[in-house]
Amino acid sequence: MANWLEAKVKRLIWWNEKLFSLVVTADIEPFTAGQYTKLALQIGDERVARAYSFVNPPSSKNLEFYLIKLDDGTLSAALARLEPGDSVQIAAKSHGFFTLDEVPSAEQLWMLSTGTAIGPFLSMLQEQQVWQQFQHLVLVHCVRHSQDLSYKEMILELQEQYPQLHYVPVVTRERDATPLTKRIPQLITSGELFTHVQLEASPDMAQFMICGNPDMVKETSQCLMDLGYNRNRRRSPGQITVEQYW
Known part of the structure:
Protein backbone atom coordinates (compact mmCIF):
# COMPACT_ATOMS: atom_id res chain seq x y z
CA MET A 1 0.00 0.00 0.00
CA ALA A 92 5.85 9.21 -0.72
CA LYS A 93 8.18 6.51 -2.08
CA SER A 94 9.46 6.25 -5.66
CA HIS A 95 10.27 3.06 -7.56
CA GLY A 96 12.00 1.71 -10.65
CA PHE A 97 15.33 0.38 -11.89
CA PHE A 98 15.60 2.51 -15.05
CA THR A 99 18.51 4.39 -13.50
CA LEU A 100 22.15 5.05 -14.29
CA ASP A 101 23.22 2.89 -11.34
CA GLU A 102 21.93 -0.11 -13.29
CA VAL A 103 23.87 0.75 -16.48
CA PRO A 104 27.50 -0.32 -16.96
CA SER A 105 29.93 2.50 -17.71
CA ALA A 106 30.86 2.93 -21.36
CA GLU A 107 32.16 5.49 -23.82
CA GLN A 108 28.69 6.16 -25.27
CA LEU A 109 25.17 6.31 -23.87
CA TRP A 110 22.28 6.29 -26.35
CA MET A 111 18.99 7.46 -24.83
CA LEU A 112 16.15 6.40 -27.13
CA SER A 113 12.68 7.77 -26.37
CA THR A 114 9.27 8.38 -27.89
CA GLY A 115 6.65 10.92 -26.80
CA THR A 116 6.38 11.61 -23.07
CA ALA A 117 8.93 8.86 -22.37
CA ILE A 118 11.69 11.45 -22.74
CA GLY A 119 10.90 12.45 -19.14
CA PRO A 120 13.25 10.13 -17.22
CA PHE A 121 16.13 11.00 -19.55
CA LEU A 122 15.66 14.71 -18.82
CA SER A 123 15.88 13.92 -15.12
CA MET A 124 19.16 12.05 -15.67
CA LEU A 125 20.66 14.76 -17.89
CA GLN A 126 20.18 17.37 -15.16
CA GLU A 127 22.36 15.36 -12.76
CA GLN A 128 26.17 15.23 -12.71
CA GLN A 129 26.45 11.44 -12.67
CA VAL A 130 25.63 10.94 -16.34
CA TRP A 131 28.37 13.33 -17.50
CA GLN A 132 30.96 11.56 -15.39
CA GLN A 133 29.89 8.07 -16.50
CA PHE A 134 29.89 8.60 -20.30
CA GLN A 135 31.95 10.58 -22.81
CA HIS A 136 29.25 10.84 -25.49
CA LEU A 137 25.51 11.07 -24.87
CA VAL A 138 22.90 10.84 -27.61
CA LEU A 139 19.32 11.84 -26.78
CA VAL A 140 16.84 10.68 -29.42
CA HIS A 141 13.27 11.97 -29.13
CA CYS A 142 10.93 10.47 -31.71
CA VAL A 143 7.44 11.98 -32.13
CA ARG A 144 4.76 12.07 -34.80
CA HIS A 145 4.46 15.86 -35.15
CA SER A 146 6.95 18.68 -34.62
CA GLN A 147 4.67 20.35 -32.06
CA ASP A 148 5.28 17.31 -29.84
CA LEU A 149 9.00 18.09 -29.46
CA SER A 150 8.68 19.48 -25.94
CA TYR A 151 11.54 20.61 -23.69
CA LYS A 152 13.72 21.75 -26.61
CA GLU A 153 14.85 24.87 -24.74
CA MET A 154 16.06 22.82 -21.77
CA ILE A 155 17.87 20.38 -24.06
CA LEU A 156 19.60 23.15 -26.01
CA GLU A 157 20.75 24.73 -22.73
CA LEU A 158 22.18 21.37 -21.68
CA GLN A 159 23.97 21.14 -25.02
CA GLU A 160 25.60 24.52 -24.43
CA GLN A 161 26.75 23.37 -21.02
CA TYR A 162 27.81 19.89 -22.14
CA PRO A 163 29.10 19.76 -25.74
CA GLN A 164 29.24 15.95 -25.60
CA LEU A 165 25.43 15.86 -25.74
CA HIS A 166 23.96 15.03 -29.16
CA TYR A 167 20.26 15.89 -29.49
CA VAL A 168 18.41 14.04 -32.24
CA PRO A 169 14.76 15.09 -32.68
CA VAL A 170 12.85 12.81 -35.05
CA VAL A 171 9.44 13.69 -36.54
CA THR A 172 7.83 10.81 -38.44
CA ARG A 173 4.63 12.30 -39.91
CA GLU A 174 5.77 15.65 -41.29
CA ARG A 175 7.93 15.70 -44.36
CA ASP A 176 11.31 17.38 -43.87
CA ALA A 177 10.50 18.58 -40.33
CA THR A 178 13.71 16.95 -39.08
CA PRO A 179 16.75 15.47 -40.85
CA LEU A 180 15.68 11.97 -39.72
CA THR A 181 12.06 10.93 -40.26
CA LYS A 182 11.94 7.15 -39.75
CA ARG A 183 11.02 5.30 -36.56
CA ILE A 184 13.86 4.48 -34.17
CA PRO A 185 14.14 0.74 -35.05
CA GLN A 186 14.44 1.61 -38.75
CA LEU A 187 17.10 4.24 -38.03
CA ILE A 188 19.13 1.67 -36.11
CA THR A 189 18.78 -1.12 -38.66
CA SER A 190 19.70 1.15 -41.58
CA GLY A 191 22.59 2.72 -39.70
CA GLU A 192 21.20 6.21 -40.37
CA LEU A 193 21.15 7.13 -36.69
CA PHE A 194 24.84 6.41 -36.20
CA THR A 195 25.80 8.15 -39.43
CA HIS A 196 23.76 11.22 -38.50
CA VAL A 197 25.46 11.58 -35.12
CA GLN A 198 28.85 10.67 -36.60
CA LEU A 199 29.54 8.03 -33.95
CA GLU A 200 30.44 4.41 -34.50
CA ALA A 201 28.74 2.19 -31.95
CA SER A 202 29.69 -1.33 -30.94
CA PRO A 203 28.89 -3.60 -27.96
CA ASP A 204 32.24 -2.85 -26.31
CA MET A 205 31.75 0.93 -26.31
CA ALA A 206 28.00 1.70 -26.29
CA GLN A 207 25.10 1.43 -23.85
CA PHE A 208 21.47 1.88 -24.90
CA MET A 209 18.60 2.96 -22.69
CA ILE A 210 15.16 2.61 -24.32
CA CYS A 211 12.01 4.23 -22.99
CA GLY A 212 8.67 4.17 -24.81
CA ASN A 213 5.55 2.13 -25.47
CA PRO A 214 5.92 -1.67 -25.19
CA ASP A 215 5.94 -2.27 -28.96
CA MET A 216 8.65 0.33 -29.51
CA VAL A 217 10.76 -1.07 -26.68
CA LYS A 218 10.43 -4.64 -27.97
CA GLU A 219 11.15 -3.75 -31.61
CA THR A 220 14.10 -1.48 -30.81
CA SER A 221 15.60 -4.06 -28.44
CA GLN A 222 15.33 -6.73 -31.13
CA CYS A 223 17.06 -4.51 -33.70
CA LEU A 224 19.94 -3.98 -31.30
CA MET A 225 20.15 -7.69 -30.43
CA ASP A 226 20.34 -8.45 -34.14
CA LEU A 227 23.44 -6.23 -34.18
CA GLY A 228 25.09 -8.16 -31.34
CA TYR A 229 23.94 -6.22 -28.26
CA ASN A 230 22.44 -7.98 -25.24
CA ARG A 231 19.86 -7.11 -22.61
CA ASN A 232 21.42 -5.70 -19.47
CA ARG A 233 20.76 -7.80 -16.37
CA ARG A 234 22.37 -7.69 -12.96
CA ARG A 235 23.65 -11.25 -13.24
CA SER A 236 24.83 -10.81 -16.82
CA PRO A 237 25.58 -7.18 -17.72
CA GLY A 238 24.76 -6.20 -21.29
CA GLN A 239 24.15 -3.06 -23.31
CA ILE A 240 20.33 -2.67 -23.46
CA THR A 241 18.34 -1.27 -20.52
CA VAL A 242 14.60 -0.73 -21.03
CA GLU A 243 11.53 0.91 -19.51
CA GLN A 244 8.03 0.31 -20.84
CA TYR A 245 6.13 3.56 -20.52
CA TRP A 246 2.64 2.35 -19.82
Whole structure:
Protein backbone atom coordinates (compact mmCIF):
# COMPACT_ATOMS: atom_id res chain seq x y z
CA MET A 1 0.00 0.00 0.00
CA ALA A 2 1.34 3.40 -0.97
CA ASN A 3 1.85 6.05 1.69
CA TRP A 4 0.02 9.00 0.17
CA LEU A 5 1.01 12.63 0.74
CA GLU A 6 -0.64 15.87 -0.32
CA ALA A 7 1.17 17.72 -3.13
CA LYS A 8 0.42 21.33 -3.98
CA VAL A 9 0.16 22.30 -7.64
CA LYS A 10 2.64 25.03 -8.53
CA ARG A 11 1.90 25.33 -12.23
CA LEU A 12 0.86 23.59 -15.44
CA ILE A 13 2.91 24.07 -18.61
CA TRP A 14 0.97 23.42 -21.81
CA TRP A 15 3.14 22.40 -24.78
CA ASN A 16 0.15 21.95 -27.10
CA GLU A 17 -3.51 21.00 -26.74
CA LYS A 18 -2.61 17.47 -25.57
CA LEU A 19 0.80 17.60 -23.90
CA PHE A 20 1.42 19.30 -20.59
CA SER A 21 3.77 19.27 -17.63
CA LEU A 22 2.50 19.28 -14.06
CA VAL A 23 4.75 20.91 -11.45
CA VAL A 24 4.00 20.23 -7.78
CA THR A 25 5.71 20.49 -4.41
CA ALA A 26 5.63 17.76 -1.76
CA ASP A 27 7.90 16.36 0.94
CA ILE A 28 8.49 12.95 -0.66
CA GLU A 29 11.29 10.52 0.11
CA PRO A 30 14.56 10.90 -1.88
CA PHE A 31 14.52 9.32 -5.34
CA THR A 32 17.00 8.49 -8.11
CA ALA A 33 16.87 10.07 -11.59
CA GLY A 34 14.92 7.75 -13.89
CA GLN A 35 12.52 6.53 -11.22
CA TYR A 36 8.76 7.06 -11.08
CA THR A 37 6.12 7.68 -8.45
CA LYS A 38 2.34 7.64 -8.43
CA LEU A 39 -0.07 10.56 -8.65
CA ALA A 40 -3.70 10.16 -7.64
CA LEU A 41 -6.97 12.05 -7.37
CA GLN A 42 -10.22 11.16 -5.69
CA ILE A 43 -12.68 10.85 -8.57
CA GLY A 44 -16.15 10.06 -7.33
CA ASP A 45 -15.79 7.44 -4.61
CA GLU A 46 -12.57 6.02 -6.07
CA ARG A 47 -8.91 6.98 -5.78
CA VAL A 48 -7.55 6.86 -9.34
CA ALA A 49 -3.75 6.50 -9.46
CA ARG A 50 -1.17 6.22 -12.24
CA ALA A 51 2.63 6.00 -12.36
CA TYR A 52 4.61 8.92 -13.78
CA SER A 53 8.36 9.43 -14.10
CA PHE A 54 10.09 12.52 -12.76
CA VAL A 55 11.33 15.09 -15.26
CA ASN A 56 13.11 17.09 -12.57
CA PRO A 57 16.44 16.00 -11.06
CA PRO A 58 16.43 14.68 -7.48
CA SER A 59 18.10 17.89 -6.32
CA SER A 60 15.11 20.03 -7.36
CA LYS A 61 12.46 21.14 -4.87
CA ASN A 62 9.86 21.21 -7.64
CA LEU A 63 8.52 17.83 -8.80
CA GLU A 64 7.71 17.81 -12.50
CA PHE A 65 5.83 15.25 -14.59
CA TYR A 66 5.28 15.17 -18.38
CA LEU A 67 1.82 13.96 -19.36
CA ILE A 68 -0.48 13.49 -22.29
CA LYS A 69 -4.14 14.35 -21.88
CA LEU A 70 -6.04 11.34 -23.17
CA ASP A 71 -9.62 11.66 -24.37
CA ASP A 72 -10.55 8.52 -22.44
CA GLY A 73 -8.05 9.08 -19.63
CA THR A 74 -9.92 9.51 -16.37
CA LEU A 75 -6.89 10.71 -14.40
CA SER A 76 -5.00 12.62 -17.10
CA ALA A 77 -8.10 14.66 -17.97
CA ALA A 78 -8.62 15.48 -14.27
CA LEU A 79 -4.95 16.41 -13.78
CA ALA A 80 -5.16 18.69 -16.81
CA ARG A 81 -7.91 20.68 -15.08
CA LEU A 82 -5.82 21.42 -11.99
CA GLU A 83 -4.79 24.98 -11.20
CA PRO A 84 -2.04 26.47 -9.01
CA GLY A 85 -2.89 25.97 -5.36
CA ASP A 86 -4.92 22.81 -5.97
CA SER A 87 -3.96 19.53 -4.30
CA VAL A 88 -3.07 16.16 -5.77
CA GLN A 89 -2.05 13.00 -3.95
CA ILE A 90 1.48 11.69 -4.46
CA ALA A 91 3.10 8.48 -3.23
CA ALA A 92 5.85 9.21 -0.72
CA LYS A 93 8.18 6.51 -2.08
CA SER A 94 9.46 6.25 -5.66
CA HIS A 95 10.27 3.06 -7.56
CA GLY A 96 12.00 1.71 -10.65
CA PHE A 97 15.33 0.38 -11.89
CA PHE A 98 15.60 2.51 -15.05
CA THR A 99 18.51 4.39 -13.50
CA LEU A 100 22.15 5.05 -14.29
CA ASP A 101 23.22 2.89 -11.34
CA GLU A 102 21.93 -0.11 -13.29
CA VAL A 103 23.87 0.75 -16.48
CA PRO A 104 27.50 -0.32 -16.96
CA SER A 105 29.93 2.50 -17.71
CA ALA A 106 30.86 2.93 -21.36
CA GLU A 107 32.16 5.49 -23.82
CA GLN A 108 28.69 6.16 -25.27
CA LEU A 109 25.17 6.31 -23.87
CA TRP A 110 22.28 6.29 -26.35
CA MET A 111 18.99 7.46 -24.83
CA LEU A 112 16.15 6.40 -27.13
CA SER A 113 12.68 7.77 -26.37
CA THR A 114 9.27 8.38 -27.89
CA GLY A 115 6.65 10.92 -26.80
CA THR A 116 6.38 11.61 -23.07
CA ALA A 117 8.93 8.86 -22.37
CA ILE A 118 11.69 11.45 -22.74
CA GLY A 119 10.90 12.45 -19.14
CA PRO A 120 13.25 10.13 -17.22
CA PHE A 121 16.13 11.00 -19.55
CA LEU A 122 15.66 14.71 -18.82
CA SER A 123 15.88 13.92 -15.12
CA MET A 124 19.16 12.05 -15.67
CA LEU A 125 20.66 14.76 -17.89
CA GLN A 126 20.18 17.37 -15.16
CA GLU A 127 22.36 15.36 -12.76
CA GLN A 128 26.17 15.23 -12.71
CA GLN A 129 26.45 11.44 -12.67
CA VAL A 130 25.63 10.94 -16.34
CA TRP A 131 28.37 13.33 -17.50
CA GLN A 132 30.96 11.56 -15.39
CA GLN A 133 29.89 8.07 -16.50
CA PHE A 134 29.89 8.60 -20.30
CA GLN A 135 31.95 10.58 -22.81
CA HIS A 136 29.25 10.84 -25.49
CA LEU A 137 25.51 11.07 -24.87
CA VAL A 138 22.90 10.84 -27.61
CA LEU A 139 19.32 11.84 -26.78
CA VAL A 140 16.84 10.68 -29.42
CA HIS A 141 13.27 11.97 -29.13
CA CYS A 142 10.93 10.47 -31.71
CA VAL A 143 7.44 11.98 -32.13
CA ARG A 144 4.76 12.07 -34.80
CA HIS A 145 4.46 15.86 -35.15
CA SER A 146 6.95 18.68 -34.62
CA GLN A 147 4.67 20.35 -32.06
CA ASP A 148 5.28 17.31 -29.84
CA LEU A 149 9.00 18.09 -29.46
CA SER A 150 8.68 19.48 -25.94
CA TYR A 151 11.54 20.61 -23.69
CA LYS A 152 13.72 21.75 -26.61
CA GLU A 153 14.85 24.87 -24.74
CA MET A 154 16.06 22.82 -21.77
CA ILE A 155 17.87 20.38 -24.06
CA LEU A 156 19.60 23.15 -26.01
CA GLU A 157 20.75 24.73 -22.73
CA LEU A 158 22.18 21.37 -21.68
CA GLN A 159 23.97 21.14 -25.02
CA GLU A 160 25.60 24.52 -24.43
CA GLN A 161 26.75 23.37 -21.02
CA TYR A 162 27.81 19.89 -22.14
CA PRO A 163 29.10 19.76 -25.74
CA GLN A 164 29.24 15.95 -25.60
CA LEU A 165 25.43 15.86 -25.74
CA HIS A 166 23.96 15.03 -29.16
CA TYR A 167 20.26 15.89 -29.49
CA VAL A 168 18.41 14.04 -32.24
CA PRO A 169 14.76 15.09 -32.68
CA VAL A 170 12.85 12.81 -35.05
CA VAL A 171 9.44 13.69 -36.54
CA THR A 172 7.83 10.81 -38.44
CA ARG A 173 4.63 12.30 -39.91
CA GLU A 174 5.77 15.65 -41.29
CA ARG A 175 7.93 15.70 -44.36
CA ASP A 176 11.31 17.38 -43.87
CA ALA A 177 10.50 18.58 -40.33
CA THR A 178 13.71 16.95 -39.08
CA PRO A 179 16.75 15.47 -40.85
CA LEU A 180 15.68 11.97 -39.72
CA THR A 181 12.06 10.93 -40.26
CA LYS A 182 11.94 7.15 -39.75
CA ARG A 183 11.02 5.30 -36.56
CA ILE A 184 13.86 4.48 -34.17
CA PRO A 185 14.14 0.74 -35.05
CA GLN A 186 14.44 1.61 -38.75
CA LEU A 187 17.10 4.24 -38.03
CA ILE A 188 19.13 1.67 -36.11
CA THR A 189 18.78 -1.12 -38.66
CA SER A 190 19.70 1.15 -41.58
CA GLY A 191 22.59 2.72 -39.70
CA GLU A 192 21.20 6.21 -40.37
CA LEU A 193 21.15 7.13 -36.69
CA PHE A 194 24.84 6.41 -36.20
CA THR A 195 25.80 8.15 -39.43
CA HIS A 196 23.76 11.22 -38.50
CA VAL A 197 25.46 11.58 -35.12
CA GLN A 198 28.85 10.67 -36.60
CA LEU A 199 29.54 8.03 -33.95
CA GLU A 200 30.44 4.41 -34.50
CA ALA A 201 28.74 2.19 -31.95
CA SER A 202 29.69 -1.33 -30.94
CA PRO A 203 28.89 -3.60 -27.96
CA ASP A 204 32.24 -2.85 -26.31
CA MET A 205 31.75 0.93 -26.31
CA ALA A 206 28.00 1.70 -26.29
CA GLN A 207 25.10 1.43 -23.85
CA PHE A 208 21.47 1.88 -24.90
CA MET A 209 18.60 2.96 -22.69
CA ILE A 210 15.16 2.61 -24.32
CA CYS A 211 12.01 4.23 -22.99
CA GLY A 212 8.67 4.17 -24.81
CA ASN A 213 5.55 2.13 -25.47
CA PRO A 214 5.92 -1.67 -25.19
CA ASP A 215 5.94 -2.27 -28.96
CA MET A 216 8.65 0.33 -29.51
CA VAL A 217 10.76 -1.07 -26.68
CA LYS A 218 10.43 -4.64 -27.97
CA GLU A 219 11.15 -3.75 -31.61
CA THR A 220 14.10 -1.48 -30.81
CA SER A 221 15.60 -4.06 -28.44
CA GLN A 222 15.33 -6.73 -31.13
CA CYS A 223 17.06 -4.51 -33.70
CA LEU A 224 19.94 -3.98 -31.30
CA MET A 225 20.15 -7.69 -30.43
CA ASP A 226 20.34 -8.45 -34.14
CA LEU A 227 23.44 -6.23 -34.18
CA GLY A 228 25.09 -8.16 -31.34
CA TYR A 229 23.94 -6.22 -28.26
CA ASN A 230 22.44 -7.98 -25.24
CA ARG A 231 19.86 -7.11 -22.61
CA ASN A 232 21.42 -5.70 -19.47
CA ARG A 233 20.76 -7.80 -16.37
CA ARG A 234 22.37 -7.69 -12.96
CA ARG A 235 23.65 -11.25 -13.24
CA SER A 236 24.83 -10.81 -16.82
CA PRO A 237 25.58 -7.18 -17.72
CA GLY A 238 24.76 -6.20 -21.29
CA GLN A 239 24.15 -3.06 -23.31
CA ILE A 240 20.33 -2.67 -23.46
CA THR A 241 18.34 -1.27 -20.52
CA VAL A 242 14.60 -0.73 -21.03
CA GLU A 243 11.53 0.91 -19.51
CA GLN A 244 8.03 0.31 -20.84
CA TYR A 245 6.13 3.56 -20.52
CA TRP A 246 2.64 2.35 -19.82
